[in-house]
Amino acid sequence: MKRRISLTVLCIVTALMQTVWPVSLTIASIRPNLVVILTASFSLMCGRKTGMLMGFWTGLLLDIFSGGTIGFYALIYAWTGFLMGYSYRIFYDDDIKTPLLLIAGSDLLYGLYQYIGTFLLRGRIHFFFYLRRIIIPEMIFTVILGVFVYQLNFWINKKTTRTYF
Amino acid sequence: MNNEKNSGKVLLGILTVICAGLITLSIIFPEGTDPVSYTVRFLVSPLQKSMNSFGSYLSGFSGNLQSSAGLREENKELQEKVDTLTAENSKLVLDKEELERLQILLDLKNEYSDYDTVGANVISKDSGNWYSKFTIDKGSDDGIKVDSNVMAGAGLVGIVTKVGPNWATVRSIIDDDSNVSAMVSTTSDTCIIAGNLQLIDQGTLSLVKLMDDNDHVHVGDKVVTSNISEKYLPGILIGYISELNNDANNLTKSGQLTPVVDFRHLQEVLVTRTLKNYVPSTDDAERDKEERSKAEKESQGESEGISEAAEGGESADGGQGGQ
Numbered sequence: 001m002k003r004r005i006s007l008t009v010l011c012i013v014t015a016l017m018q019t020v021w022p023v024s025l026t027i028a029s030i031r032p033n034l035v036v037i038l039t040a041s042f043s044l045m046c047g048r049k050t051g052m053l054m055g056f057w058t059g060l061l062l063d064i065f066s067g068g069t070i071g072f073y074a075l076i077y078a079w080t081g082f083l084m085g086y087s088y089r090i091f092y093d094d095d096i097k098t099p100l101l102l103i104a105g106s107d108l109l110y111g112l113y114q115y116i117g118t119f120l121l122r123g124r125i126h127f128f129f130y131l132r133r134i135i136i137p138e139m140i141f142t143v144i145l146g147v148f149v150y151q152l153n154f155w156i157n158k159k160t161t162r163t164y165f
Numbered sequence: 166m167n168n169e170k171n172s173g174k175v176l177l178g179i180l181t182v183i184c185a186g187l188i189t190l191s192i193i194f195p196e197g198t199d200p201v202s203y204t205v206r207f208l209v210s211p212l213q214k215s216m217n218s219f220g221s222y223l224s225g226f227s228g229n230l231q232s233s234a235g236l237r238e239e240n241k242e243l244q245e246k247v248d249t250l251t252a253e254n255s256k257l258v259l260d261k262e263e264l265e266r267l268q269i270l271l272d273l274k275n276e277y278s279d280y281d282t283v284g285a286n287v288i289s290k291d292s293g294n295w296y297s298k299f300t301i302d303k304g305s306d307d308g309i310k311v312d313s314n315v316m317a318g319a320g321l322v323g324i325v326t327k328v329g330p331n332w333a334t335v336r337s338i339i340d341d342d343s344n345v346s347a348m349v350s351t352t353s354d355t356c357i358i359a360g361n362l363q364l365i366d367q368g369t370l371s372l373v374k375l376m377d378d379n380d381h382v383h384v385g386d387k388v389v390t391s392n393i394s395e396k397y398l399p400g401i402l403i404g405y406i407s408e409l410n411n412d413a414n415n416l417t418k419s420g421q422l423t424p425v426v427d428f429r430h431l432q433e434v435l436v437t438r439t440l441k442n443y444v445p446s447t448d449d450a451e452r453d454k455e456e457r458s459k460a461e462k463e464s465q466g467e468s469e470g471i472s473e474a475a476e477g478g479e480s481a482d483g484g485q486g487g488q
Contacts, residue, residue: 022220071187
């Protein structure tokens with residue numbers, strides 16, 4: 001119960017922070033993607049189902065806040081959680097390197113989805129511009145931030161998981 | 166082990182179907198998802214507002230670190246600027262009075278008068294780096310409607326796309342989706358100002374489809390919202406032309422425009438409460454005029470004295486709204 005509540009609160013706080021990220025903390029007008037950090041870290045730490053659900057709910061909240069087509073972000077973050085969840089049984093979650101790789105990969109996936117789904121279909125075909133100017137800087141910024149946020153997620157996960165059997 | 170794997174895939178399948186369904190619903194019924202969205206945002210809007218003010222409080226700290234010498238220098242420059250502007254302003258006031266007199270003569274009432282506006286703060290921005298929509302902390306409770314224009318200082322910022330009781334979503338003109346029907350203020354040639362993500366670094370917007378056969382338009386000309394725009398009130402300043410080239414078809418020109426508003430540091434905006442009443446064709450306008458004059462004649466025939474003057478004033482206002 002405590003775990004469910006804390007994870008739900010974490011979802012809500014992440015979605016809120018994503019919309020209220022202060023402009024002063026942006027680098028070259030790029031803001032980090034906090035949802036990707038959340039989804040990737042929980043997929044690694046707790047498996048496919050948890051990661052998928054965390055991504056789905058946070059994405060749904062983001063959809064509602066943004067007022068665009070509902071389900072757009074929920075879909076990509078659910079799939080991100082699922083795909084990254086394959087690493088659950090393969091890697092340890094203590095070391096920081098694996099989560100950072102997963103975060104980078106998830107952000108790249110998200111960037112491609114956002115570009116193909118909304119820009120390419122409107123005829124903006126200069127993919128390399130968007131790659132260079134938006135996708136890669138967002139990836140770098142998100143990974144840097146992920147170094148710190150992952151520790152927080154790890155701590156929350158440890159605190160709410162029973163370690164005795 | 167197999168059970169666990171399968172249940173993960175089953176869950177993914179379920180979630181995918183739910184999401185696909187939601188996306189389809191959102192596309193087919195754009196208003197259908199509003200009740201949920203509006204209630205959530207109604208609850209969350211005060212929270213976002215307080216988080217936003219905390220964020221700007223933090224950024225205010227870095228502002229305090231500016232040196233006092235720099236501030237004094239800036240103050241001196243600003244004082245000089247204020248003096249020149251005051252001198253210009255007094256001349257403009259005289260011009261404005263003359264303009265009003267001439268307008269009354271030509272019976273062109275209230276063309277570019279001050280619009281009824283309300284101030285609002287930006288409380289959150291759309292969650293990604295790809296779009297430029299933001300949310301403000303006033304909504305229908307303050308008279309804001311969908312398609313209300315949003316300005317900052319004297320320049321156009323964007324347009325309201327969704328409205329709740331205490332919040333509204335604004336799509337800014339630099340958004341990739343945005344297109345504003347505009348005109349060059351000196352020659353009244355129409356063009357379209359489109360936002361483009363690729364130009365955001367340069368701080369410009371793209372200007373397309375300018376019909377200018379006689380080459381009267383130059384770099385540096387002012388561009389304002391046009392009279393024929395469906396949603397934007399006329400005469401709002403958008404920016405200055407920074408680049409102008411002939412198109413390959415030799416009929417139109419295109420180029421770039423520098424907006425007057427600083428979109429990076431947008432905090433307070435002004436939202437108009439009046440909407441543009443768009444008349445689609447001259448036939449409709451003629452028909453409206455006939456109906457109005459009929460109604461005026463009837464009301465004049467019935468009553469007399471004060472009530473007649475009141476009704477005459479009302480139908481005249483209705484006439485203006487029809488334009």
